[in-house]
Amino acid sequence: MKTLIIYASIHHGNTEKIGRAMAETLNADIINVTDVSINELQNYDLIGFGSGIYGGKFHKTMFNLIEKLPSVANKKSFVFSTSSMEKKSYNKSIEEKLKEKGIVVIGSFSCKGYDTFGPFKFIGGIGKGRPNEEDIKKAQDFAEMMLRKLVS
Numbered sequence: 001m002k003t004l005i006i007y008a009s010i011h012h013g014n015t016e017k018i019g020r021a022m023a024e025t026l027n028a029d030i031i032n033v034t035d036v037s038i039n040e041l042q043n044y045d046l047i048g049f050g051s052g053i054y055g056g057k058f059h060k061t062m063f064n065l066i067e068k069l070p071s072v073a074n075k076k077s078f079v080f081s082t083s084s085m086e087k088k089s090y091n092k093s094i095e096e097k098l099k100e101k102g103i104v105v106i107g108s109f110s111c112k113g114y115d116t117f118g119p120f121k122f123i124g125g126i127g128k129g130r131p132n133e134e135d136i137k138k139a140q141d142f143a144e145m146m147l148r149k150l151v152s
Contacts, residue, residue, distance in 0.1 A: 001045045001046060001147075001150060001151075002029075002043060002044050002046075003023075003026045003027070003028035003029070003044060003045065003046040003047070003048070004029045004030070004031065004041070004046075004047050004048070005019045005022055005023045005026070005028050005029070005030040005031070005047075005048040005050065006030075006031055006032075006033050006036055006047065006048065006049055006050070006065070007019040007030065007031075007032060007033060007050040008032070008034075008050070008051040008052065008059035008061050008062045009032075009050075009051075009052055009082075010052055010054070010059060011052065012113065014052055014082040014113030014130070015050050015051055015052045015080075015081065015082045015113065016032075017131055017136070018050065018080060018109075018111060018131055018135065018136070018139045019048070019050050019080070021139045021140050021143075022048060022050075022080070022140065022142070022143040024140075025140045025143035025144055025147075026046075026143050026146065026147060028046075028048070029044075033051075033059070033061045033062050033065055034061060036065055038065075038068055038069060038070075041069070045076060046076045046077065046106075046146065046150060047077045047078075047103075048077065048078050048079070048080060048146075049062060049066070049079050049080075049098070050079070050080040050081060051081055051094070052081065052082050053081050053082070053083035053084075053085070053087075053090045056090060057093060058081065058090070058093065062094065063094075063097065066097045066098060066101065067097070069101050070101070071101050071102045072101065072102050072103060073102050074104060075102070075103045075104065076103075076104050076150065077098055077103050077104065077105050078105065078106055078107040078108065078109070078142075078146050079091045079094050079095055079098070079105060079107070079108045079109070080109040080110065080139070080142070081109075081110045082110070082111055082112065082113030082130075082131060083110065083112070083113055084112065084113065085112075087110060088108055088109070088110040090110065091108045091109075091110060095108065106146060106149045106150070107142065107145065107146050107149065109138075109139060111131050111138060111139065112130040112131065112135065113130050113131055
């Protein structure tokens with residue numbers, strides 16, 4: 001099984017950190033969303049889409065990539081995010097976009113990330129030290145669950 005993780009991690013590297021932990025567990029390739037070649041995506045059995053959350057949404061570069069994807073049948077994916085609020089509900093809009101393309105979403109993960117965006121910068125940010133080792137372990141456990149879902 002060939003796996004790719006695509007991430008958008010703009011400010012502090014929170015999402016990249018989580019993506020790399022998942023990639024290690026899955027023995028996956030990992031790439032920044034700005035470097036993705038859409039033609040190469042057909043070579044993967046499972047694709048993870050991850051982003052920090054900006055104004056309650058995935059980064060616009062991830063939305064733009066998904067908009068460009070061709071419709072496919074039964075391609076498997078998962079979604080992950082980091083944010084100051086740790087709300088898995090932030091993943092819903094990307095999950096819906098993927099489903100519109102015929103891509104099956106088999107899992108969703110979120111964790112807290114250090115955030116100094118907007119008003120948070122005036123107080124030194126929130127979620128300092130996140131994602132931490134516990135978040136990394138949860139991300140790795142989630143990745144293992146994705147593997148089990150694929151082989152069952």
